[in-house]
Amino acid sequence: MTSLAAPTPRHRVVVIGSGFGGLFGTQALKRADVDITLVARTTHHLFQPLLYQVATGILSEGEIAPATREVLRRQANATTILGNVTDIDLEAHTVTSENLGRRLVTPYDSLLVAAGAGQSYFGNDHFATYAPGMKDIDDALELRGLILGCFEQAELAALRGDKHEVARLLCFVVVGAGPTGVEMAGQITELANRTLRKDFRAIDPTQAKVILVDAAPQVLPAFGDRLGVIALKRLEQMGVEVQLGGKVVDVDATGIEIQDLGDPSGYVRRIESICKVWAAGVQASPLGATLSEQSGAGLDRAGRIQVLPDLTLPGHPEVFVVGDMIALDNLPGVAQVAIQGSRFAAKQIARRLAGQPGEEAFAYFDKGSMATISRFSAVASVGRFRFGGFIAWLMWLGVHLVYIIGFKSRVTTLLHWAVSFLGRGRAERTITEQQVFARRAIERLGDEHRPSLPDVGS
Amino acid sequence: MTSLAAPTPRHRVVVIGSGFGGLFGTQALKRADVDITLVARTTHHLFQPLLYQVATGILSEGEIAPATREVLRRQANATTILGNVTDIDLEAHTVTSENLGRRLVTPYDSLLVAAGAGQSYFGNDHFATYAPGMKDIDDALELRGLILGCFEQAELAALRGDKHEVARLLCFVVVGAGPTGVEMAGQITELANRTLRKDFRAIDPTQAKVILVDAAPQVLPAFGDRLGVIALKRLEQMGVEVQLGGKVVDVDATGIEIQDLGDPSGYVRRIESICKVWAAGVQASPLGATLSEQSGAGLDRAGRIQVLPDLTLPGHPEVFVVGDMIALDNLPGVAQVAIQGSRFAAKQIARRLAGQPGEEAFAYFDKGSMATISRFSAVASVGRFRFGGFIAWLMWLGVHLVYIIGFKSRVTTLLHWAVSFLGRGRAERTITEQQVFARRAIERLGDEHRPSLPDVGS
Numbered sequence: 037m038t039s040l041a042a043p044t045p046r047h048r049v050v051v052i053g054s055g056f057g058g059l060f061g062t063q064a065l066k067r068a069d070v071d072i073t074l075v076a077r078t079t080h081h082l083f084q085p086l087l088y089q090v091a092t093g094i095l096s097e098g099e100i101a102p103a104t105r106e107v108l109r110r111q112a113n114a115t116t117i118l119g120n121v122t123d124i125d126l127e128a129h130t131v132t133s134e135n136l137g138r139r140l141v142t143p144y145d146s147l148l149v150a151a152g153a154g155q156s157y158f159g160n161d162h163f164a165t166y167a168p169g170m171k172d173i174d175d176a177l178e179l180r181g182l183i184l185g186c187f188e189q190a191e192l193a194a195l196r197g198d199k200h201e202v203a204r205l206l207c208f209v210v211v212g213a214g215p216t217g218v219e220m221a222g223q224i225t226e227l228a229n230r231t232l233r234k235d236f237r238a239i240d241p242t243q244a245k246v247i248l249v250d251a252a253p254q255v256l257p258a259f260g261d262r263l264g265v266i267a268l269k270r271l272e273q274m275g276v277e278v279q280l281g282g283k284v285v286d287v288d289a290t291g292i293e294i295q296d297l298g299d300p301s302g303y304v305r306r307i308e309s310i311c312k313v314w315a316a317g318v319q320a321s322p323l324g325a326t327l328s329e330q331s332g333a334g335l336d337r338a339g340r341i342q343v344l345p346d347l348t349l350p351g352h353p354e355v356f357v358v359g360d361m362i363a364l365d366n367l368p369g370v371a372q373v374a375i376q377g378s379r380f381a382a383k384q385i386a387r388r389l390a391g392q393p394g395e396e397a398f399a400y401f402d403k404g405s406m407a408t409i410s411r412f413s414a415v416a417s418v419g420r421f422r423f424g425g426f427i428a429w430l431m432w433l434g435v436h437l438v439y440i441i442g443f444k445s446r447v448t449t450l451l452h453w454a455v456s457f458l459g460r461g462r463a464e465r466t467i468t469e470q471q472v473f474a475r476r477a478i479e480r481l482g483d484e485h486r487p488s489l490p491d492v493g494s
Numbered sequence: 495m496t497s498l499a500a501p502t503p504r505h506r507v508v509v510i511g512s513g514f515g516g517l518f519g520t521q522a523l524k525r526a527d528v529d530i531t532l533v534a535r536t537t538h539h540l541f542q543p544l545l546y547q548v549a550t551g552i553l554s555e556g557e558i559a560p561a562t563r564e565v566l567r568r569q570a571n572a573t574t575i576l577g578n579v580t581d582i583d584l585e586a587h588t589v590t591s592e593n594l595g596r597r598l599v600t601p602y603d604s605l606l607v608a609a610g611a612g613q614s615y616f617g618n619d620h621f622a623t624y625a626p627g628m629k630d631i632d633d634a635l636e637l638r639g640l641i642l643g644c645f646e647q648a649e650l651a652a653l654r655g656d657k658h659e660v661a662r663l664l665c666f667v668v669v670g671a672g673p674t675g676v677e678m679a680g681q682i683t684e685l686a687n688r689t690l691r692k693d694f695r696a697i698d699p700t701q702a703k704v705i706l707v708d709a710a711p712q713v714l715p716a717f718g719d720r721l722g723v724i725a726l727k728r729l730e731q732m733g734v735e736v737q738l739g740g741k742v743v744d745v746d747a748t749g750i751e752i753q754d755l756g757d758p759s760g761y762v763r764r765i766e767s768i769c770k771v772w773a774a775g776v777q778a779s780p781l782g783a784t785l786s787e788q789s790g791a792g793l794d795r796a797g798r799i800q801v802l803p804d805l806t807l808p809g810h811p812e813v814f815v816v817g818d819m820i821a822l823d824n825l826p827g828v829a830q831v832a833i834q835g836s837r838f839a840a841k842q843i844a845r846r847l848a849g850q851p852g853e854e855a856f857a858y859f860d861k862g863s864m865a866t867i868s869r870f871s872a873v874a875s876v877g878r879f880r881f882g883g884f885i886a887w888l889m890w891l892g893v894h895l896v897y898i899i900g901f902k903s904r905v906t907t908l909l910h911w912a913v914s915f916l917g918r919g920r921a922e923r924t925i926t927e928q929q930v931f932a933r934r935a936i937e938r939l940g941d942e943h944r945p946s947l948p949d950v951g952s
Contacts (some may be wrong), residue, residue: 042785079646080924096554098922103642105693106923115695117653118646136651174926188537188576192593195575208850257594397716448921463906464556465564466538468632 046071046113047389050131052121052323054081054104056371057150057359060473061378062114063318068386072114073142075121075133079103082172085371086436088216090176092183092223093231093462097173099449117142121151121323126330126352128195146354146385150378151321153360153369156338158317163287167312170216181467183208183224186311187232189242194238204308206244209292211284212316213250214258215407218267221248221276222410229275231462246276247307249294250316251283256407256415258368259422263415266424270409286327318369320361327357336363345397347381356381365400371439372403406432411457497555504529505847506591508602510579510781512539512562514829515583515608515817519836522564522571526844530572531600533579533591537561539904540631543829544894546674548634550681551689551920555708557907575600579609579781584788584810604812608836609817611827616775621745625770628674637771640927641666643680644769645690645699652696652786662766664702667750669742670774671708672716673865676725678771679706679734680868687733689920692836704734705765708774709741714865714873716826721873724882728867745770765882776827778819785815794821803855805839814839823858829897830861864890869915 047070051058054076062074076317080101089095105116119133119140124147131142155169168182169175186205193201206228210221228244235241243356248255254264255278271278279294286293291308320339328335331349334342340363341349347362349355358381359374367373377398384394404418406428416428423431437450452463505528509516512534520532538559547553565572577591577598582605589600613627626632626640644663651659664686668679686702693699708711712722713729713736729736737752744751749766778797786793789807792800798821799807804901805820807813816839817832825831833858842852862876862887874886883890895908910921 079642091554096556096922097924097926098551101924103693103923106919108694117650119650136647138650138654140650140653177926184537189594192575192577192596192598195598196596235561273621398659406575448909451906451909461564464554465561466555466559468555468635490747 040449047145047385048073048143049146049148049385050142051148051150051154052076052124052131053150053321053359054078054116055150055152055359057152057374057378058148059104059107060375061148061150061325061358061382062108063111064379064382065113065385066111068113068382069389070113070146070385072111073144074104074108074114074116075119075131075142076104076116077104077118077120078172079118080173081107083439084171085215087170087173087176088219088223090173090464091170091220092181092227093180093465094223095449095452096464097177098450101173107416115248118297124149124323124330126327126349126355129354130487144354147356148378148381148385149323149327149355149357149361150359150374151323151361153318153320153338153340155314156317156319157314158401160287163314165282166287166289167211168290169314170220171318177467182311183227184465184467187228187236187239187244187308190239191236200308204290205310206239206241207247207307207309208244208311208313209247209249209309210315211249211292212314213248213252213255213278213280214315215256215405217248217250217313217315218255218271218407218409220272220315221246222274222408225274225276226289227462233439243451247279247309248276249279249282249284251281251297253280255280258405259407259415259417263417263422263424267407267409267415272414274410284316318360324357327355330335331355334363338363346384346394347377347398348358356384364398368405370405373400376400396418406435408432411436482485505603505843506531506601507604507606507843508533508600508934509606509608510534510582510589511608511610511779511817512536512574513542513608513610513817513832514838515610515832516606517562517565518833519606519608519816519840521569522837522840523571524569524842526571526840527847528571528604529844530569531602532562532566532572532574533577533589534562534574535576535578536630537563538631539565541897542629543673545628545631545634546677546681547704548631548922549628549637549678550685551638551923552681553623553907553910554922555635557910559631582781582784582788584785584807584813587812602812604842605814606836606839607781607785607813607815607819608817608832609781609819610832611776611778611796611798613772614775614777615772618745621742621772624745625669625750625772627772628678629776635925638923640769641685642738642825642923642925645686645697645702647768647942648697649694658766660697662748663768664697664699665705665765665767666769666771667705667707667765667767668771669707669750670772671706671713671736671738672773673711673714673863675706675708675771675773676713676729676865678773679704680732680866683734684868684918704915705737705767706734707737707740707815709739709755711738713738717865717873717875721875721880721882725865725867725873728871728882731861732868742774762764776818782815782819785813789813792821796821797902804842804852805835805856812841818849822856825858826863828863831858834858847943864893866890 049070049072051074059081081104083100086100088420108114119135120382121133123132133140155161155171190205208224210217225246228241230294232241255267281297282294283293291306291401293304311415324339324341343357358377360369380398387394406416408414414429414432416423416431422475500892507528507530509532517539539562541558543560566572577593579591581590591598611722613629615621648660648663666682668675680877686699690699713725714722739755740752743753751762751764753762782799801815801820805814816835818827838856844863845852864874866872872890874881874889
């Protein structure tokens with residue numbers, strides 16, 4: 037006789053986000069006796085640290101953004117669904133997501149919230165219109181179109197004899213001297229000086245001006261004084277104009293206005309520039325506020341939520357929050373914090389299911405951090421050691437090759453890097469009408485017309 | 495004493511278009527004593543025969559669309575400018591192009607018009623809203639989002655238990671059984687049956703239905719009966735449902751309506767389908783009409799202009815028209831016609847400058863044609879020989895590797911092909927919000943908001 041009893045339902049884990057936290061957390065539960073549902077706004081996992089290479093034509097979007105469900109194909113206990121999470125109900129233990137106007141309510145027994153952070157314009161959201169951020173593939177492809185487009189327009193302006201227009205089209209301003217800003221400034225400079233050097237007839241791309249602005253008194257503050265000085269020197273050698281202690285007070289279509297913090301007169305100066313890149317600040321996912329309201333956990337100014345030392349929400353041991361969304365022990369907003377945090381959470385869930393006691397606190401192991409400045413030159417900080425130059429760049433190369441997900445990407449990535457580091461070419465310079473058009477269209481139509489991705493026309 | 499006399503101005507050649515005709519024509523003038531200005535609407539040369547591989551996630555846009563000015567970097571006598579040609583004045587010998595609302599008038603001594611063709615909906619332009627064409631990179635990236643998006647939406651619909659919605663999301667209709675349509679139908683089938691096979695949990699992608707519709711009585715009519723039968727058999731083996739003798743009478747958001755030409759009752763049947771691909775017809779560039787009005791040369795129904803046997807416009811020996819824009823001797827709309835025609839035109843220009851007589855007529859040498867049906871299977875027609883199957887596919891592989899422009903592309907393309915032909919992966923599945931959103935936005939805003947590419951925000 038076969039048993040007619042229903043099988044015991046498995047422990048349900050819902051994971052929000054397909055970034056480093058969401059993906060690595062899901063993978064860490066591969067052997068656990070659970071059913072995982074990963075809900076994400078995009079269909080891909082994004083290797084954000086290389087986004088600047090998509091923006092500057094070195095890599096294709098596929099190389100840094102593999103399909104999440106492809107990465108999780110062999111993990112039978114994981115289901116991936118596309119949706120924008122609009123609500124979390126901590127009482128009912130449900131996550132509500134939306135896609136194309138249709139809602140899906142997914143119940144959970146354990147929840148891993150890894151929704152990350154978006155760009156912050158520090159309350160000046162209208163800056164976004166004129167200075168795209170660097171947080172997702174759309175940003176990167178739009179910036180690719182904008183950067184390369186400025187050179188195209190400058191060629192036309194030069195043929196018309198409009199020198200003023202040429203100057204502001206060839207003046208690139210990058211706001212924010214953290215790793216992303218330094219990398220963007222370095223890459224735009226290399227693009228102008230190497231890749232595009234001989235591509236134009238009426239303009240000289242090497243005359244392009246790249247300005248890196250930050251309110252802080254040094255570049256790469258997180259890397260300490262010494263590496264900051266090394267990075268500054270290297271940037272200046274390359275021709276990047278570094279303006280420290282400068283606060284951006286306004287951004288519009290044709291320029292950016294800056295107040296020098298050291299100047300007591302409060303004078304605001306203007307830089308005429310069409311292409312502005314915003315790499316200055318982050319704001320945690322609004323789901324932080326949703327969790328804060330229901331649990332009473334505090335939020336800091338960047339919208340990050342104060343979790344307990346074991347990464348759970350106060351009063352909700354079944355809810356873990358990881359990565360860029362949390363305010364804990366001054367942990368930085370880097371991939372390793374998200375990866376290690378989500379693996380810790382996965383282990384805690386597995387332990388509880390096995391009836392074992394969990395650990396009391398998450399301990400972050402700082403593997404170090406690195407930023408590239410140009411080809412063959414980087415800075416790296418590992419433990420008490422500081423590296424600058426070629427050795428740091430080799431470390432960067434190795435670490436990034438290992439971490440990029442999926443074999444296919446690694447081989448073509450290596451090739452694209454060979455092309456751009458050893459040669460002067462860039463394989464991915466293609467820009468499309470839709471990339472450059474969509475943002476402005478969304479603005480004109482209003483945000484309510486922004487579709488859930490992907491919009492299939494129904 | 496140095497001479498104070500101005501140098502004799504060089505013969506000015508203007509080339510319109512950066513497709514096969516425009517690019518190869520420009521390159522053929524490399525050693526000529528001329529100043530060439532190439533005006534094009536996009537910043538890239540498009541290898542259109544592989545567009546279907548971008549649409550189905552095998553190749554990145556950079557691999558089939560290198561920057562035109564990068565290809566022409568070392569050709570000192572060529573200037574590339576971005577602009578949409580709005581007028582040609584045959585009397586004044588000028589070409590007017592527009593970009594971001596600014597006009598540029600370029601004078602010419604010789605003109606090479608190679609503006610190609612766009613998609614034709616045979617007078618039903620509203621079909622375009624629901625059935626994207628396959629003519630440019632934007633089309634391909636939009637279709638990538640649409641095709642992969644349908645599988646994503648189907649997974650969600652299955653979780654909601656909506657079987658009707660799942661069925662129409664997994665029903666793909668390709669209109670047009672020429673090479674592009676056959677290739678798209680084959681690739682969507684392989685995507686569903688191989689690449690996505692194990693990627694979903696609630697749907698079975700191998701249950702997707704791919705329907706290839708054409709009003710003609712055979713597939714690949716240009717390849718002759720025998721290859722048409724071979725291609726049909728292979729498509730049906732793969733699971734593609736081929737519906738011949740079917741005329742599309744309407745297309746809307748959720749379906750397509752077809753009248754079977756063999757059915758005397760005129761009954762119109764409906765196929766419920768979200769993703770429709772239009773690969774059915776072409777319409778020559780509207781510049782054909784501009785040239786026709788001024789020169790009196792005839793236009794055929796597809797907007798192609800009747801040029802003289804030496805590819806010049808009647809009464810205007812200085813104006814050459816090549817490629818998809820011309821109606822001459824039933825020449826097909828293939829890359830080789832454009833390449834050979836533009837090389838012929840270049841030679842004529844060089845001969846005249848050297849005071850030599852030109853040739854009287856362009857003679858097209860048919861190198862043959864080929865179409866892939868699936869990995870390892872193609873059809874090829876070379877001279878009196880007809881090939882089907884693996885040998886034809888190897889020919890396809892060789893020819894396409896040789897023709898893709900630029901070394902970098904060739905190596906990564908080979909790798910991406912290895913991944914997708916030998917394995918089951920596809921490296922370029924990334925889709926973006928902007929790709930899927932732009933078309934609808936342009937519709938809502940009206941075409942006058944469509945920007946010149948690239949729009950730099952000024």
